[in-house]
Amino acid sequence: MEAMRQSWPDDRLDDLNRRMDERFDRVDERFDRVDEKFQEIDRRFEQVDERFRQVDQRFDRVDEKFRQVDERFDRVETEIKDLRTEMNMRFDALHRTMIQFSAGMLAAMSAAIIGLIATQL
8 A cells, every 4th residue: 555645745745736626616517506496496386476466356347246146146136035924914914904804794694694584574
């Protein structure tokens, strides 16, 4: 085994220095490529963020339309309740009229029968 050198000649130090510089240059190039990829990813995220903003705006519009539909259903429901109340009142009035007519007819028929019986005696 070769004995370790105690001192380095200038040529060897220069060579080591050059190789270190070359390797650091390659590392710098790789970092530059990594930086470019991160910038590309940032651009893509900006596009994704913009798309999410657009989707949020669409959902807001859909929510507004659903609110309008809900308001319409509430109005229709109120109108149906009002119509039901009005129909019940009309049926009650019709029922009352039928009872009054039936009572009148019964009274008239009773008077006719009593009159017929009275005239026959």
